[in-house]
Amino acid sequence: AQTVTQSQPEMSVQEAETVTLSCTYDTSESDYYLFWYKQPPSRQMILVIRQEAYKQQNATENRFSVNFQKAAKSFSLKISDSQLGDAAMYFCAWKNYGGSQGNLIFGKGTKLSVKP
Amino acid sequence: GAVVSQHPSRVICKSGTSVKIECRSLDFQATTMFWYRQFPKKSLMLMATSNEGSKATYEQGVEKDKFLINHASLTLSTLTVTSAHPEDSSFYICSARRERYEQYFGPGTRLTVT
Numbered sequence: 262a263q264t265v266t267q268s269q270p271e272m273s274v275q276e277a278e279t280v281t282l283s284c285t286y287d288t289s290e291s292d293y294y295l296f297w298y299k300q301p302p303s304r305q306m307i308l309v310i311r312q313e314a315y316k317q318q319n320a321t322e323n324r325f326s327v328n329f330q331k332a333a334k335s336f337s338l339k340i341s342d343s344q345l346g347d348a349a350m351y352f353c354a355w356k357n358y359g360g361s362q363g364n365l366i367f368g369k370g371t372k373l374s375v376k377p
Numbered sequence: 378g379a380v381v382s383q384h385p386s387r388v389i390c391k392s393g394t395s396v397k398i399e400c401r402s403l404d405f406q407a408t409t410m411f412w413y414r415q416f417p418k419k420s421l422m423l424m425a426t427s428n429e430g431s432k433a434t435y436e437q438g439v440e441k442d443k444f445l446i447n448h449a450s451l452t453l454s455t456l457t458v459t460s461a462h463p464e465d466s467s468f469y470i471c472s473a474r475r476e477r478y479e480q481y482f483g484p485g486t487r488l489t490v491t
Contacts (some may be wrong), residue, residue: 288425365472365480
């Protein structure tokens with residue numbers, strides 16, 4: 262069975278600084294997707310970034326980028342120039358590549374605090 | 378972007394009564410919708426997967442007779458908590474899949490059973 266592990270229950274970063282959130286996963290499949298979701302205090306889940314496993318290039322979305330290490334089964338999220346609005350729970354998630362089948366497997370989350 | 382709505386956002390009901398939560402994909406058709414439950418400071422726990430026009434698939438440990446799911450159309454899925462008890466109090470989140478991997482989440486419903 263697939264598992265997603267986020268080893269950092271809580272992280273803190275100074276405003277304008279950079280922070281990296283860790284995520285590792287376990288799967289025997291070769292094709293899959295990886296995601297980072299943000300859940301602010303409003304509880305609305307927001308997709309931050311997505312990575313297809315077959316792509317070697319790391320995904321980036323403005324201040325958010327990932328370091329995808331397929332062999333190591335690692336998928337970390339880097340947030341640059343942190344802003345107060347980045348404070349939230351961040352969930353790493355895995356999904357198989359199989360068409361319409363499969364659901365997201367979530368990690369336990371990392372609570373990010375941003376200090377002014 | 379794709380929008381998923383949930384109604385109601387908050388509901389308080391008395392123990393023993395049933396409550397229905399609606400999940401709608403507003404600007405796309407969703408063949409698959411998901412229902413999650415989230416406890417305070419915890420991750421999302423998948424309860425069931427529903428496909429339009431067919432019976433929902435429940436995760437292990439989720440009582441299908443207690444949590445009734447109906448996916449009547451490509452834009453609407455409902456979760457009915459039957460004979461609710463205080464331990465059913467939680468935050469329920471629905472999600473709708475648009476294409477192979479695009480999954481969008483509703484804003485959630487906080488259920489309190491007194």
